[in-house]
Amino acid sequence: MLRETRKKELKEKVFYEAIRLFSEKGIDEVSVSEITIACGIAKGTFYNYFPTKESVLLYFGQLQMERITRIQEFSHMDVKQKIIELFSRLTTMYGEYPKLLKFAVAEVFKSSEIIDDEMNAIQQFKDLLINLLKEEIECEQVRVHGELEDIASILLGTYFTSVMMWVYDEQSETALLQSINRRTSLLLEQFIVKMED
Structure with a gap:
């Protein structure tokens, strides 16, 4: 170990x-x-x-996935809190090395070769969100308005739009986290209803 x-x-x-x-x-x-x-x-x-110096940029996605794959740590939370915590964990990494990670994110989005590989990490995250929602539905904890694939895609789209705005704006990392939490909460209120509500 x-x-x-x-x-x-x-x-x-x-x-x-x-x-x-x-x-x-x-x-x-x-x-x-x-x-x-x-x-x-x-x-x-x-x-x-x-394998190459360019492949270094892909490691960012792997680091991000490592931060969120330990979802069992969230067992005490409801599904909305779990999803907000997942996005928060992803976002905190930007605060550790903001200038470097802004550069890395911008480079990933510029390179079609790199973005193709990065799509694997994005798909993993999307699958994680879908499975999380499925589990809650099967346990009769929540019901959702819409298709799970669509809900996960909208959540991810909102997250990545917020990150891209941060990369090209002079926003602080705190402002990024706040905007992602606010937007995610707003979307979750539209799509997810607790069964006891």
Whole structure:
């Protein structure tokens, strides 16, 4: 377990150093050698984690998914609270390295090659939302207005629109979190009804 933790920490270090260099110089101007020197690792170590320097950007989606896949931690919450907590966990990452992550998000959305891969993480998140809602419906905790696929898509669309507005505006990370929570709550009120209501 300790070895896995160290590997994960090193991969994150490579990710953040690469993003820092990319944001300073531009992706095309940064070599793998520069990244490895900044991290104090060998080139082979870099390639153990990332097949190309561009693939570093895809790790952002993986980090995001790791933050939300431990959904069992939310067992004491109702479904609306769970969904808001999922979006909050995704959003808190932006506050840790705001300038770097704004750059990373902007680059992901610019590159058709990268966005295709990023769609896998988005689909995983969508499936997570759908399954969460299905479980609550099957347990007769809630009923929904609309198709689950549509509800999950609208929630994700709202989340990503908010993030894109944050990337291109001068909003603070706190304002981003507040706007996502406000918009998500508004949508959930429209789509989800507790059975006892």
